[in-house]
Amino acid sequence: MKLWDLYKDKQDFIEPSLERIKKACKYVGNPQKMFRSILVGGTNGKGSTCAFIERILREEGFKTGWFVSPHLLDERERWRIRGKPINEETLSYYVKDLKSIFERFNLTYFEACTLLAIKYFSDEGIDIGIFEVGMGGRWDATKVVNPETVILTNVGRDHTKWLGNTIEDIARDKLHLYVKGKPFIIGEFRYPIASLLNGSNDIIIGGYDFCCEGFVKRERTILSKYIFEEHELKNSPLGMWGKWQITNASLAITGALKTVNVKEENIKKGLERAKIEGRMEIIREKPLLMVDCAHNSHAISKVIKEVFKHFGKIHIVFSSLADKDWLSSLKIIRTYTEEIYLCKIKHNRAEKIENILREAKALGFKKIHVLDSSSDIPHINSDLLCVGSIYFIGDVKGMLKL
Numbered sequence: 237m238k239l240w241d242l243y244k245d246k247q248d249f250i251e252p253s254l255e256r257i258k259k260a261c262k263y264v265g266n267p268q269k270m271f272r273s274i275l276v277g278g279t280n281g282k283g284s285t286c287a288f289i290e291r292i293l294r295e296e297g298f299k300t301g302w303f304v305s306p307h308l309l310d311e312r313e314r315w316r317i318r319g320k321p322i323n324e325e326t327l328s329y330y331v332k333d334l335k336s337i338f339e340r341f342n343l344t345y346f347e348a349c350t351l352l353a354i355k356y357f358s359d360e361g362i363d364i365g366i367f368e369v370g371m372g373g374r375w376d377a378t379k380v381v382n383p384e385t386v387i388l389t390n391v392g393r394d395h396t397k398w399l400g401n402t403i404e405d406i407a408r409d410k411l412h413l414y415v416k417g418k419p420f421i422i423g424e425f426r427y428p429i430a431s432l433l434n435g436s437n438d439i440i441i442g443g444y445d446f447c448c449e450g451f452v453k454r455e456r457t458i459l460s461k462y463i464f465e466e467h468e469l470k471n472s473p474l475g476m477w478g479k480w481q482i483t484n485a486s487l488a489i490t491g492a493l494k495t496v497n498v499k500e501e502n503i504k505k506g507l508e509r510a511k512i513e514g515r516m517e518i519i520r521e522k523p524l525l526m527v528d529c530a531h532n533s534h535a536i537s538k539v540i541k542e543v544f545k546h547f548g549k550i551h552i553v554f555s556s557l558a559d560k561d562w563l564s565s566l567k568i569i570r571t572y573t574e575e576i577y578l579c580k581i582k583h584n585r586a587e588k589i590e591n592i593l594r595e596a597k598a599l600g601f602k603k604i605h606v607l608d609s610s611s612d613i614p615h616i617n618s619d620l621l622c623v624g625s626i627y628f629i630g631d632v633k634g635m636l637k638l
Contacts, residue, residue: 239331239352240311242338243345250344250371257377260341260351264334267358268365271301273381274491277369277413278389278423279406280535281484283512284476285389288488290366291475292506294318296498301357301365303378305346308513308529308630315353317360330356346370350377364495372406373413385495386413387487390424414438419494423487442483446490450474450482452546455518459485459507467493469503475510477518478542514629516542519636524550524619527633529626531556533564536623540572543621550619553577553607555628558587563595565624570596575603577620579610581628610635 261268276286283304290302300318307313312321322330330352338348350367357365367378373388391407407429414420418438422429425441433439440446446464450457457477462469462485469489474481485507492498492506514529516539524547530536543550552569554576556562569576576596580589589606596604607613610631613620622632 238311239348242331252375254375256341256343257347257380260337261380268354268381270358271362271365273365273367273383274385274495275367275378275383276387277373277410279391281389282368284481284484284515285487286366286368287510287512288485289491291510292492292503293364295502295506298363301362303353303367305368305370306626309634314349315356347377373410385419385491386415387421387491391429421490423483448482448486452479457481462486462489464490472504473508475508477516480538527622527629529629530623531560531625533568536565537568539623550621553579553620553622555579555581555624556587557585557625562587566595570599574601576601577605577607579607581631583627
């Protein structure tokens with residue numbers, strides 16, 4: 237039994253509060269107190285940063301739990317121990333065991349996912365749990381873990397319906413992840429973060445307190461230098477592609493070092509072996525088929541710029557959910573190319589393809605191709621970059637059975 241099935245059409249219901257998840261955790265004995273936790277929030281890069289941290293800690297010998305959100309192909313991806321998704325039988329057991337508690341406290345789908353992760357990790361006796369924040373920071377259910385270390389990757393425009401229409405409002409919301417007296421590691425110290433933070437010894441800032449350098453050469457990404465306090469790392473290959481992974485890796489190293497003692501050799505192994513699905517993933521080389529779940533204009537701009545730089549101009553395939561700021565993403569894509577593929581996806585929150593098509597025409601795309609489904613993608617004899625909703629990327633990978 238999947239938790240997804242239990243919630244059916246209520247997966248996307250959101251009601252801001254921390255009280256329900258706190259009461260539910262207390263009711264089952266506060267299992268989050270049985271292990272240490274690291275919490276990773278931010279607009280972009282959360283998943284990759286979590287992947288790097290989890291693998292570094294695993295290489296050091298820790299039994300890791302990893303809570304991922306959202307899933308790409310299979311709901312079981314959300315709950316991982318030592319990198320392996322929960323198996324079907326175990327997931328079914330926890331869904332049935334906790335069902336009455338989900339109902340008693342009227343938990344949302346994401347809150348139920350979080351409670352299941354906490355209980356599963358506690359029962360399995362993990363050493364450290366890595367939790368990826370779902371949205372924002374003010375009332376995200378993952379805050380209930382009371383983390384030892386918090387990472388904020390960056391702040392951009394996303395989830396404006398819930399976090400606010402301005403970048404300042406979104407930043408204020410995400411800064412609620414800060415826990416007094418615990419390390420708070422920030423990847424980008426620029427407006428509006430810089431203007432909203434007060435001085436604190438708990439805050440560790442990328443580019444100030446720790447620094448990194450690196451480069452991308454075709455399919456290879458290298459962290460050439462990392463320095464933090466007495467720690468220095470040189471020439472470390474990364475298991476994930478893209479220039480921004482250099483920053484994500486540096487955040488992960490800093491987060492790991494502020495939480496536990498880690499040997500340099502295990503940091504390097506972790507960085508090279510870390511993987512996460514759907515993040516600048518090359519799933520076919522000739523012709524090139526690359527996928528990335530960049531779903532906002534800031535992320536999409538970074539992805540296209542990086543791909544074009546290293547592989548030349550390739551065709552872009554785009555799709556989106558209706559509650560995303562897909563028009564801004566479409567405008568960004570138009571600045572890079574005059575041709576676009578738009579793909580329909582089967583999801584109850586998917587934006588109607590005719591709405592995206594209308595705006596694409598208004599933006600002046602000279603060539604617009606509309607695909608009925610992701611099953612059309614393998615038959616296109618051109619280099620392709622698929623971006624947009626994580627559900628779209630999951631659809632593409634699922635169709636290719638990858």
